[in-house]
Amino acid sequence: xxxxxxxxxxxxAGCLARCPDVLALxxxxxxxxxxxxxxxxxxxxxxxxxGPRPGFVPPDMAIIGRILAFGAASRLLAIHCYAGVSRSxxxxxxxxxxxxxxxxxxxxxxxxxxxxxxxxxxxxxxGLADEALGREGRMIAAIAAIGRGAGAFEGPxxxxxxxxxxxxx
Numbered sequence: 001x002x003x004x005x006x007x008x009x010x011x012x013a014g015c016l017a018r019c020p021d022v023l024a025l026x027x028x029x030x031x032x033x034x035x036x037x038x039x040x041x042x043x044x045x046x047x048x049x050x051g052p053r054p055g056f057v058p059p060d061m062a063i064i065g066r067i068l069a070f071g072a073a074s075r076l077l078a079i080h081c082y083a084g085v086s087r088s089x090x091x092x093x094x095x096x097x098x099x100x101x102x103x104x105x106x107x108x109x110x111x112x113x114x115x116x117x118x119x120x121x122x123x124x125x126x127g128l129a130d131e132a133l134g135r136e137g138r139m140i141a142a143i144a145a146i147g148r149g150a151g152a153f154e155g156p157x158x159x160x161x162x163x164x165x166x167x168x169x
């Protein structure tokens with residue numbers, strides 16, 4: 001599986017044109033994005049919050065289920081959110097964990113940090129994905145272990161190739 005992850009501005013600039021599948025994670029009140037013919041696209045709208053807050057739409061198990069199902073059907077997937085720091089990196093981590101299988105949570109969290117020093121995966125998305133994938137808190141612990149990412153207005157655009165069977169296994 002290959003994931004191209006980053007801020008929405010890269011999608012708008014056409015940098016993700018080589019990806020047949022696009023996962024857009026957007027705020028409920030964000031302006032509509034144009035569709036691109038010939039692409040499979042899933043746009044999910046929720047706020048980038050770590051827990052329920054009045055007036056905001058949190059990610060929930062239904063959203064996580066849609067992310068995991070969409071990603072499972074893709075070999076090359078672009079994932080973007082507004083800044084490419086929290087929602088998109090959390091979704092990428094969840095999909096990487098799904099693809100690589102149980103026991104790879106720590107390795108994948110470290111890979112994510114290496115690819116995006118600014119990555120601060122949304123903890124609610126990670127927690128829900130951990131539950132959905134039956135990881136018994138390992139995803140949560142692995143993301144907590146890498147800590148908050150470096151301060152940034154937006155994260156980098158990065159290319160993540162996930163091996164389901166790392167060398168040596």
